Amino acid sequence: MQAAVGTAMDQRVFRDTLGHYASGVTIITGADAEGPIGFTCQSFYSVSMEPPLVSFSVMTTSTTYPRIRETGKFAVNVLAHHQDAISTQFAKRGTDKWAGVEWLPTVAGNPVIAESLMWLDCEIWAEHEAGDHLVVIGSVKEMSPAEWHRHEPLLFFKGRYRHLRDAESD
Ligand SMILES: Cc1cc2nc3c(=O)[nH]c(=O)nc-3n(C[C@H](O)[C@H](O)[C@H](O)COP(=O)(O)O)c2cc1C
Numbered sequence: 001m002q003a004a005v006g007t008a009m010d011q012r013v014f015r016d017t018l019g020h021y022a023s024g025v026t027i028i029t030g031a032d033a034e035g036p037i038g039f040t041c042q043s044f045y046s047v048s049m050e051p052p053l054v055s056f057s058v059m060t061t062s063t064t065y066p067r068i069r070e071t072g073k074f075a076v077n078v079l080a081h082h083q084d085a086i087s088t089q090f091a092k093r094g095t096d097k098w099a100g101v102e103w104l105p106t107v108a109g110n111p112v113i114a115e116s117l118m119w120l121d122c123e124i125w126a127e128h129e130a131g132d133h134l135v136v137i138g139s140v141k142e143m144s145p146a147e148w149h150r151h152e153p154l155l156f157f158k159g160r161y162r163h164l165r166d167a168e169s170d
Contacts (some may be wrong), residue, residue, distance in 0.1 A: 016106040022157040025087045029067035029111045036098050036111040039064045040091040042156055052140040057133040073123045075110035080117040080151035084161040106142055117151050119144045
């Protein structure tokens with residue numbers, strides 16, 4: 001059997017290679033004394049069923065996450081197919097990320113973006129340093145009801161927003 005031949009580590013190549021992992025797109029939101037806050041986040045995944053845990057990674061340079069941490073809680077908003085402009089808007093630091101965005105508060109007070117695909121409301125359960133990111137684990141306390149789930153997902157693949165070609169819903 002022939003050995004698989006790889007490419008040596010290089011940051012640009014690493015980024016491009018990881019870009020082949022297709023994912024959904026989320027906005028991690030919270031609210032502090034100054035109002036709603038949030039940032040675009042692709043690195044979301046489910047961790048545990050019992051207890052129910054989810055996770056995301058955030059850059060140590062994020063200006064939004066330290067404010068979310070202060071509140072001890074956050075919401076995950078998984079974006080729907082038509083929300084790519086919201087993803088772009090929440091990835092820009094120092095702008096009014098909430099301009100033109102409709103939202104509702106969860107029972108815990110975190111903002112849920114209208115028309116999202118699904119949402120989860122969480123308490124911060126753990127945080128781990130990992131290189132230039134923090135791995136944040138959340139304990140899920142509330143989630144979108146079944147009747148909320150009426151859209152197709154927004155996808156991110158090779159640096160671009162994508163949509164399901166097979167658009168049949170189930
Ligand atoms: C599609 C997409 C996915 C992103 N995923 C992440 C992510 O997983 N973690 C992260 O820290 N930043 C991610 N970003 C970048 C942040 O959204 C951006 O750096 C952040 O909004 C900076 O603002 P802040 O200083 O207010 O946190 C992503 C951006 C885009 C466009």
